Amino acid sequence: MKEPVKLKDKDFVPFKEEKPNSSRAVVYYDKKSNEMGKRPSRKEKVRAEKLTFYYGTKQALQNINLDIIANEVTALIGPSGCGKTTFLRIINRMNDLISGSKVEGNVFIDGDDIYHPDVDVVELRRRVGLVFQQPNPFPKTIYENVAYGPRIHGIRKKAYLDEIVEESLKQAALWDEVKDRLKDSALSLSGGQQQRLCIARVLAVRPEVLLMDEPTSALDPVATQRIEDLIGTLAANYTIIIVTHNMQQAARISDTTAFFLLGEMVEQGKTSQIFTRPRDRRTEEYITGRFG
Numbered sequence: 683m684k685e686p687v688k689l690k691d692k693d694f695v696p697f698k699e700e701k702p703n704s705s706r707a708v709v710y711y712d713k714k715s716n717e718m719g720k721r722p723s724r725k726e727k728v729r730a731e732k733l734t735f736y737y738g739t740k741q742a743l744q745n746i747n748l749d750i751i752a753n754e755v756t757a758l759i760g761p762s763g764c765g766k767t768t769f770l771r772i773i774n775r776m777n778d779l780i781s782g783s784k785v786e787g788n789v790f791i792d793g794d795d796i797y798h799p800d801v802d803v804v805e806l807r808r809r810v811g812l813v814f815q816q817p818n819p820f821p822k823t824i825y826e827n828v829a830y831g832p833r834i835h836g837i838r839k840k841a842y843l844d845e846i847v848e849e850s851l852k853q854a855a856l857w858d859e860v861k862d863r864l865k866d867s868a869l870s871l872s873g874g875q876q877q878r879l880c881i882a883r884v885l886a887v888r889p890e891v892l893l894m895d896e897p898t899s900a901l902d903p904v905a906t907q908r909i910e911d912l913i914g915t916l917a918a919n920y921t922i923i924i925v926t927h928n929m930q931q932a933a934r935i936s937d938t939t940a941f942f943l944l945g946e947m948v949e950q951g952k953t954s955q956i957f958t959r960p961r962d963r964r965t966e967e968y969i970t971g972r973f974g
């Protein structure tokens with residue numbers, strides 16, 4: 683008998699009503715551990731257990747076991763076609779939309795099975811936001827892009843929406859650049875600004891997990907740097923899983939790295955360990971550029 687799921691019982695709570703971190707079980711550095719100069723215990727946020735995935739008859743993932751720690755940045759690396767995007771999309775059930783796809787094994791968030799039949803998928807996708815490789819703002823105003831999600835989740839009051847839009851744009855490090863032009867089209871923004879807008883749009887519904895699929899691969903170095911800095915600050919409040927084919931980026935921004943190859947998760951470890959002392963020969967060959 684499975685445990686009852688709690689996912690659908692969580693109400694949408696607008697931004698300002700809580701201080702950052704107040705509802706979260708884990709803060710990156712709590713006061714006490716900070717004083718003692720120690721890191722607090724690490725809490726698991728997402729867990730994949732014996733996860734196998736098929737597109738029709740094509741198997742894309744094979745027996746993945748992976749733990750994602752709360753308030754960390756986890757990087758997924760590996761050559762093209764090894765299943766990184768597939769894995770991300772399983773975590774917010776975007777793959778449900780692909781006919782003939784099949785999931786075996788389990789994915790848990792805070793211990794709840796996200797493929798349990800009682801799970802509210804709309805609520806799951808609020809809690810687990812996805813940022814795509816190409817910035818994809820709606821052809822609407824900057825304001826409407828950010829207000830869109832909260833509106834769908836039932837927020838109607840203009841003053842409330844204004845607050846959420848401002849908070850989200852601030853968290854996405856975009857507010858100062860757009861506060862005087864919120865009614866302009868989102869498409870008038872630069873590529874880097876559009877990607878930060880897409881991050882603000884996801885943050886506006888107060889997610890817990892942020893999935894980012896090569897979020898800087900379409901951006902220039904300056905815009906990339908801004909997103910990398912942003913990811914660093916967001917990790918205090920969110921659990922972040924980022925796919926990147928840029929190994930310097932993984933080394934710069936992540937706490938933990940998982941190496942995927944041919945649909946398997948070969949090795950997961952602290953980023954510093956993966957890049958300096960990989961345990962598996964295939965990881966070593968990949969990070970030293972011998973294939974991929």
Ligand SMILES: Nc1ncnc2c1ncn2[C@@H]1O[C@H](COP(=O)(O)OP(=O)(O)O)[C@@H](O)[C@H]1O
Nearest residue numbers: 737740742761762763764765766767768769780
């Ligand atoms: N919609 C789909 N239908 C069938 N096969 C797919 C689909 N999407 C991805 N694949 C296949 O699944 C494998 C993993 O793809 P993907 O998760 O996109 O890899 P990555 O993100 O690591 O490049 C690849 O072989 C790819 O061709």
Ligand SMILES: [Mg+2]
Nearest residue numbers: 766767768895
């Ligand atoms: Mg991909």
